[in-house]
Amino acid sequence: MSKLVKCPHCSSLTAEENLRCIYCGELLDISVGPLSFLSNTWGGLLIAAIALAIVVSFLVWLL
Structure with a gap:
């Protein structure tokens, strides 16, 4: 059960x-995995948004 x-x-x-x-x-x-906190909390969404902004700014810097 x-x-x-x-x-x-x-x-x-x-x-x-x-x-x-x-x-x-x-x-x-x-928890369904090691990164499940990213989608379940506002703090996790903020961390994901900051990480995405860093990756995008790095890619723009390369161009």
Whole structure:
């Protein structure tokens, strides 16, 4: 039997295999890989945006 996880949005219990709540569609607070924090938190999105800006500025500098 699969482990149940509580949805952070609607507090319904959902199977751990699901990445989203089956009732409201909200992302569940479970890690699916080493970089999963990048898409689940605002801080992760900020880190990804800064990294993208650095890569783009480096490519522009090369041209």
